[in-house]
Amino acid sequence: MAVSEWQPGGEAMCPYRLVLEHVTSKWGVLVLVQLLDRPYRFSELRRAIGEVRPVSEKMLTQTLQTLERDGMLHRDAKPVIPPRVDYSLTDLGREAAEQVRDLALWTQKRMDAVQEAREAYDATKRQG
Amino acid sequence: MAVSEWQPGGEAMCPYRLVLEHVTSKWGVLVLVQLLDRPYRFSELRRAIGEVRPVSEKMLTQTLQTLERDGMLHRDAKPVIPPRVDYSLTDLGREAAEQVRDLALWTQKRMDAVQEAREAYDATKRQG
């Protein structure tokens, strides 16, 4: 299947590309894969992801809202003091998360091949 | 597997995330999937991708260089006038491209579910 067989036009005619960008975005990947483990609360999720790479409240909020709107995850806000909000994957989100995780794992597995290619590339670039 | 079990630290300790971002980037996806079809020349590739979404020469060049450096594709520059450069997937690139394509196809297939989720989300947001 060639790209040319896909829906042509701008983003308006290609809505799936936006979803793809959401789930493969910098923070989207980390959120989805983390939630494959179990449901998380907001701050708990922020701390967990922060072990890989610190994420601002703003970007985590934004990422969670985008993925919730796309139906990838469920937001359960309990009306208590202090507030408690739990995030979990929907069935749709789990399907996405598993594929994203697989792609991440593949990338990790083939990282040595990538490193090798980079060194070869950089070497030929330096000497012309 | 939880995110916390991955390599912690910044990008330096998490090199695979950069590769993941390269292959799932806006133009990376389109380039990889297009090349699954067959090898393409530069301008030919630009025209083909342009049917989905116009890409500037700069971004296509940049995307191709990044993916070549990561060992995802092979660049064959023939020393002729006018210049002729063919791009094709390496074995590594084909593995990546197939997974990216599968993820894109899954997204297209589930697009109706996403649309439904979005409408439900927007509806509840409007009325509180």
Added chain:
DNA sequence: CGGGATCCGAGAGGATACTG
């Protein structure tokens, strides 16, 4: 034809302060 170099605007993304 296949790029490289430069300039520029728009949006991503971080830091901080504030709120229910």
Added chain:
DNA sequence: CAGTATCCTCTCGGATCCCG
């Protein structure tokens, strides 16, 4: 605690011009 609002920085990415 779980956000919201604001400001600010910096990168992404497009437009344009140039070269072998």
